[in-house]
Amino acid sequence: MSTLETLLQQLFNALSVGSLYAEAAIGLAMVFSILNLVNFAHGDILVLGVYTMIFGLAAGLAFWSAALLGILASALIGLFVERIAYRPLRGAPDVSLLLTSFAVTILIENGLILFVSASPRAFPLPPYLSGFVSLGNLRLPVIDLSVILGAFLLLLVLTVLVTRTSIGIAMRAAASDLTGALLCGIDINKVIAFAFGLGSAIAGVAGIGWAGRIGKIDPFMGLEPVLKGFVACIFGGFGSIPGAVLGAYILGGMEVLLTAFLPSEYSQYRNAFVFIILIIVLLVRPSGLLGKTDKEKL
């Protein structure tokens, strides 16, 4: 493989990883933008979607029907969690919400251990998703291609939803000024439910791609996507959806390229390097790449 081919291969990996991070980050960003809540249970909502999908497969559903069922389950669980865990705390200090999200995390993870199993389960990919496409010397896994294409389509749909539909614009409005949104007659509960439902559905998509890439699922698998999504959000500017997406692809790119091109004795420290870069970015732009600076606020 030439250096250029290696670079292309790694860029392709970065796109795939970045797509999953982006899907995990979007829901976090949407919820944070309205409620100032970093919903750490987001990763567990993702995991529950994957489990639902596996049960669907075990019950004999076709792969795509089961996938749809999993995504739907994530969305409904997101709505449910908002309704029973977060809504009663409306008006409480932000830190109470944060602690509640940890409680939800513990509840879901232990529920899975209790009622399913703590040991990993295989996530079976259909044969047409487990192969490779060869392009010259490049070997592109079909699952990664699907992840990238899926994320691209999802971002298109999301863009239409938040710029063309009334509830989507209302979500951005509520994120920019909650009092203004209330006085416009926007039913804030509907907007929050929309953010949770949509964000959780997108997390469900991320979960399927995630499990598809590593081939298994366990009750604690939600931690990594939520952490990566969190870092992506900080990179891009917390609360900004485009920022979360941009941050996710930059994060994925850095991780993959650092692993590929750092001398092997350093590559185990790639996360440390990623955080060094993150710290530098935040020193220059404290509110992230696309975050609001005070100047832009009214």
Add this chain to the structure above:
Amino acid sequence: MLSVESLNVYYGRIHALQNLSLSVSQGELVAVIGSNGAGKTTLLRSISGLLRPRSGDVLYQGRSIAGLPPHRVVELGISHCPEGRHLFAPLTVLENLMMGAFSRGTGEAYTRNLELVFTLFPVLKERKKQRAGTLSGGEQQMLAIGRALMADPALLMLDEPSLGLAPLVVARIFESLVTLRRAGKTILLVEQNARMALSVADRGYVIERGQVVLSGSGRELGTNPEITKAYLGGEG
């Protein structure tokens, strides 16, 4: 049309409104004046549902609306254009206006109100694709009023529309209020700029420390020596 009856509102332990009563009749422009911290903003926030009164009542067209959530109050026909405007800075002018009509949908009233807003403030039509955060202060105030009008209110409440604006712009904003009043809108106006407010108001209330201390017609209050001394003196 609107009747506030012995309203008591607290911020924590601060008694912000004390047995405050006032009324607004259909078609009137009523001004509430008073110094900073007198409770003017609290009054509007209690009517629009942002604050929940401890006791007393707010009657709108005969029914109690105290304690209703803000979106229900908007649906009933009361729009509150808040102090500080609370616009959606990253959204375009048109998106801001659309959000004003959130409770009304995009039917016939939407088109009619959009036309009204663009007639009243033509600059908003020119800038409809611009982000609200890029507008000048005066344009932002016009957008805030426009957004409140998009909810198709029977009663429009404005909080300090003159705040921080140049005199010419203030005059322009007040002109639009007179136009709206002539077009049949009922207006409840809260202002620190007492002279301007009383010059356009049918009636006025003076509040101090959460209580109504004086009321009368706009002309009476505007020529009352006490008022002139307390609220108009330094403002030339």
